[in-house]
Amino acid sequence: MASPAPSLRDLARQLGLSHTTVSEALRDNPRVKIETRKRVQKIAAEAGYRHNPLAGALMSEMRRSRTGTFRGVIAVIDLDGPDKRPVNASRYHQELTKGASERAAELGFKAESFVIGKGGISAARLDHILQSRGIRGVFLLPVSDNPDLSRLDWTRYAGIYADYIIERPGLHSVCADHFRSMVIAMQRLQDMGYRRPGLVLQKHHDERLLHRWEAAFRSYQDYHDGVARISPLMATEINQEEFTEWFRQTRPDVVLCHRAEVIKWMEAAGADVPKTHGFCCLNVLMNVIPCAGLNLQARLIGARGVELIIAQLYRNEYGVPDHASITTIPGSWNDGPTLREMKAK
Structure with missing residues (x-):
């Protein structure tokens, strides 16, 4: 049976360095000498070390929280923002976000919204915020055109798009059937x-x-x-x-x-x-x-999207997948005053 991948503390003992130094070297922190960074990264790669994004998010959140209580964060990315979105699409996006937020809370995470583009932050700024806060899960709300978020460093994130097709990058998606x-x-x-x-x-x-x-x-x-x-x-x-x-x-x-x-x-x-x-x-x-x-079923789509993101994080799977998949959810029927029975059953 293959040997388990080493932990961060295992690497620290092997290298004769502190846990903090090894952690910062693996994050390529310039406060660590470049020679040390290269040595740590080389040994980590040879040993089969893989970064655990949830552990990183845990430490980041605990440092930020006064109470020390951990709630992992899922970023809900609004690519358009309310100003660019048609009014008749707003309720659908709101339900997606509610579903994502509610399910994230049930699973011990917090969903936090970010708006990019006009009136929001740039993709580069978003990338910096996510990295600095240790946020690894990204849930993208749908847009009418072909979205492009290829400028984010996707090697650091597990992402799901809440619509049928995204190609830049080609992420997994969840949408209505x-x-x-x-x-x-x-x-x-x-x-x-x-x-x-x-x-x-x-x-x-x-x-x-x-x-x-x-x-x-x-x-x-x-x-x-x-x-x-x-x-x-x-x-x-x-x-x-x-x-x-x-x-x-x-x-x-x-x-x-x-x-x-x-x-x-x-x-x-x-x-x-x-x-x-x-x-x-x-x-x-x-x-x-x-x-x-x-x-x-916008709320259910939002919830399922968060479940898929968290599952990727627990499996330590992040980056653009080699083969993107689509999870679909059929709609449900709503009776209403614009139809009537045209014949007796």
Whole structure:
């Protein structure tokens, strides 16, 4: 059986140095002579020593805390900040953060938010703060565009992105299962008696998910009898004129969309929601008015993201993974006043 990796104190005894000197040398602290740093790092590498990020975070937090009580810190990184984020996305991000904070506290950690970019701190400054405080866990909130946090020294961190794809760097991610969530919605609508579902999406919203919303919608139409095949309205920016033309041409009896403002456009085109037509929201957190539709489980996604980060820390796994994985969570159905039973069960 292989010998266990040496501890920091084992290295200190082997080198004839103090525990503190070895610790600072491994962190490349300039207060230790460069010759000593190189010797310590060489011996540590040969002996198979691996840094324990939780132990480092423990000591850092204990030094900062007056009470000496340890709570490991998970950094929740907001790449946009509230000023750059659309208003209808704020509640989703708030729920992600709540889920992350609550689950972190249950597991003995504290989730602390950091905003970078406009109105926040730079990536370089964030990197310095995280390192100086011994924070190793990083939870990235989603952004509409392709995020780029490659400037952080990822050899020091275990990270999770709370959306479908991140490539700079290619981290593990956790997000809603959009394909399965659409199937859940379509099944529920068919059970309620709707036969002509119509999908309305902004192009970029589906493109960044590799068209999972549209793919699930079309495949459900193809493989389920009694459901009309209506082409979705895919627009760069959804506007009333384009929506009204599509609505009158395709004649859906229920519209699936993220934005509840289309209800007014439906009514302006002659619909009476929910008496004659229905509206299904693809993310009920994106609207302030009550809607029937999908709860994409933002709070649960936040909690699961923290669990995945902490698991990496306990396994002493940090850095950009060779093979990034995606953990998906299906949405749940929310009844609401924008739908009604169209037939007796």
